[in-house]
Amino acid sequence: MAVILPVKDIHPKWGENCFIAPNATIVGEVRIGNNCSVWFNAVLRGDVNSISIGDDTNIQDGAVVHATYLKAATTIGNRVSVGHNAIVHGCTLKDHILVGMGAIIMDNAIVEEYTIIAAGSVVLENTHCESGFIYAGTPAKKIKPITEEQRALLNKLPDNYIMYADWFR
Template identity: 65%
Template sequence: MSYILPVKGVHPTIGENCFVAPNATIAGDVVLGDQCTVWFNAVVRGDVNQIRIGNKTNIQDGAVIHCTYKKTGTFIGSNVSVGHNAIVHGCTIEDNVLIGMGAIVMDNALVQEHTIIAAGAVVLEKSICEGGFIYAGVPAKKVKALTQEQISGMAQTADNYVLYASWFQEGEEKQ
């Protein structure tokens, strides 16, 4: 059973056709769009501020989504993939973004549409990651422009996670 918990009387809102893994935690002022997936050991903790997540976004295993008390909520767009063990904290992630495994995006950062944050990268507070590029390193720096193939790949990853979720849902044919 998933841990979907109210905080101070505020219950998470889960969109249609979402998959929340049995040991994932979603707490407080969280709104998930439709077809989202929250995977094993992921935490989406809206206890101190709001978290808003668009449609067809996947929060992969071990990722942590949080915010800052009375200062910064977290806003994640649609078709976003938040990689395994990533941390997204008090920032804005626009649509069609890939946050790599183990990456960290800090408070008041903005990651614009069609951006890849490489595995292990650290996006510092108040940084702006311009759309259409890959950012890598500690601290994260723009390293190169995305190809059309990479942009298409991000959309495919979002679609893949909807498919993977169907494998876990009762009564659905396994593909």
């Protein structure tokens, strides 16, 4: 059974048609929209600051979403895919974003819509990632514009995860 705990009497909340894996952990001030999924071993710790997640978003296996005490909340928009073992920490991810496997996004970074953060990349604190580009490397740098195929992937991937979640209901 998933670990879902209040912190200071603030309970996590989620919308309709969400899948939360049996070994996911969600604690504290975490708000999750509709049609979202939180996969195996993912951790959403809203203990020291808030986490807000929009609709149709998936937090994949082993991902960690956290924030920084008195400094940086985490906001994740609609139709975002946070890849396996990624770390999303005290930042803002707008809509239609793919955070690649093992990527790290640090405090006060802002990732604009229709952006891909490549697997293994590190988006440093206070970085602003412009809409419509791929960012890669350590530290992450703007590499090239996303293609129409990649844009279509950003639109389709959340629907795939809604379907995958249905397999477990």
